[in-house]
Amino acid sequence: MTSTDPQQPSTAAPDAAPDAAPEQLALLRETVRRARPRARAPQPAAAELPVARVLVDKGLAHLDQYYDYAVPAKMAETAQPGVRVRVRFGARVVEGRRSGGGLVDGFVVARLAASDYPGPLAPLSLVLSPEQVLTPALLRLCRAVADRYAGTLADVLSLAVPPRHARAEADPSPPPLPAPPAPDPGGWDRYPSGAGFLSALAGGESPRAVWTALPGPGWPEEIARAVAATLASGRGALVVLPDGRTTARVDAALTALLGPGHHTALTAELGQEERYRRWLAVSRGSVRAVAGTRAAMFAPVRDLGLLVVWDDGDGSHSDLHAPHPHARDVALLRAAEEGAGVLIGGLAVTVEAARLVATGWARPLVPDREGLRRAAPLVRTVGDLDLARDEAARAARLPTVAWQTAREALARGPVLVQVPRRGYVPRLACARCREQARCAHCVGPLEARGSDSLLHCVWCGRPEADWHCPECGSFRLRAQVVGARRTADELGRAFPAIPVRTSGRDAVLATVPGAPALVVATPGAEPVADGGYAAALLLDGWALLTRPDLRAGEEALRRWLAAAALVRPHAEGGTVVVVAEPTLRPVQALVRWDPAGHAATELQERAQLGLPPVSRMAALTGSPAAVADLLALTRLPPGADVLGPVPVPGPGEPQQRALVRVPPGQGAALATALKAAQAIRFARKQSDPVRVRIDPPDIG
DNA sequence: AGCACGCCGACT
């Protein structure tokens, strides 16, 4: 019965010649019934490896598994592992005949001689393109990322493989260029182990390092040299940067060092067609080096010799889409899979990177004292004590030291003024004791809305007419962070002859000329100045430091370093004024320019407190019942701790969040356990979902 | 997730 059914080509005997008789019978039967006038003729199966294992790309979170399909003979050559296919999925078998089921896209992950599925196999409907985009290495990486983040393979694949574009596919990619010669160390000779790192790459080794980059404009070129050294060994290289602006800088440095043809930039802003065209050039082995933003971490560079992640503390390295993989962690997984070298670099050092050094997995690649002295600006602090004595600061909001530094520096070049974004922080706090101003009804944070500066609760919206501090009784609130625009106005009045430029969220300047000017920028939007800034003023440091976040100190230091690194060296008169308490650890780390030391201390403290990244955490968010249910179903690994659940603020249905914390080494077990529990809940068809996030970014 | 099957009640 089965063997004569037109819809079910036999897979039992791949070498059997297709039989004409049943085909004609079937046609006859179709004609008589006339129910399915367009029913397909039976398709003979491929002679070799007639089974295709397919990853069906459907948003079925719990269906993280493969399905076997029969390979029709006419697709025998094209349906190779890694190609995109279209299959009928979800059909039902009625009287031995398939009905219903929609066409969905998927990837062939393997060709097999036989299936272990006991039922009859449906045929592949279409090979969308013969391009083998999902290489075995990429599949393994995506699998590892999905496991690491308790996510599904299909979700990770949609991050890793860009959407197809037929026109881009039709164009041939040029043949790869021969490997370039190994570069000389260039700026790497400012680091004691820099030249060694480079020659190891050029010699085909895979060194791993956490690189504390010297301030100044040299780092894009240093990255380019590391890439060139890797190419010289006949291997490929991949650089991931936090945004399009820094990607462009590294891309330019690569072009300057290598000329065109060796490398390509992969960013979202290219548009689908161009992005896919370049991605294909990489996939086809035509281009061996890639610089790009976070999704580029999956780019199928062949014979990968080096993975670079620049500024891994930047939040943009975390993907917006589930399961929110972080480029640094993808790099670590990929390095393990493909035996590549790793360079985690930045002006700052994250606690995660410090851990790689502490465990011996990576070597520190740091400048010596002398190199630092030559490259870093002078850093001065303005603390509360100074501000209290400073009558002028009250009126102008600009401490006298900052004002004097700016006036003096403006004779020699541009001055950068870093101002936290308006509405960035802690909203309002008591002017005397710094206690956060909270709503008397619901404890939500207060903010001054509109121009009338009337206080309102951010959560419940109630106005607060006569606030006073519950801790100290003061009636005075510390002013909200003044935005870049108003700061620019004030500075313009203070220095009437000097042009003022702003760079912020909506209009980011990439560069400014070396002429005297005030450049007011929000963190992350600082333009690079031609010849370096003569000085930088880092205003409202308290705002960066008082954010209710585990990473507040690390993040403040990272942003200060980014701005201060654009200033000329002290020897050339470069000065940085930071308005923050000089006793605080991040401030001291800035003054000493010691991000690695700061991260190492922070790491020790986190380890003692059982906080990430030494321990691994997962956040479970959903309705109270759903979170409790998922927790009950999860077989937690030994030593796991459940924190909460606590209510999470926000509109709509009340939500809760529980944090699960596991000791070092149990991260993979935690992800596996959570995924298994999620699968049980999905199978039970409980529509009340729980969002699971490994390494939640915002643990206060 | 869809989608079809199936076992109940109100209609032609």
Place this chain on the structure above:
DNA sequence: GTCGGCGTGCTC
């Protein structure tokens, strides 16, 4: 008798 409510379970 027959239409259709959506509870249940499967999808190669």
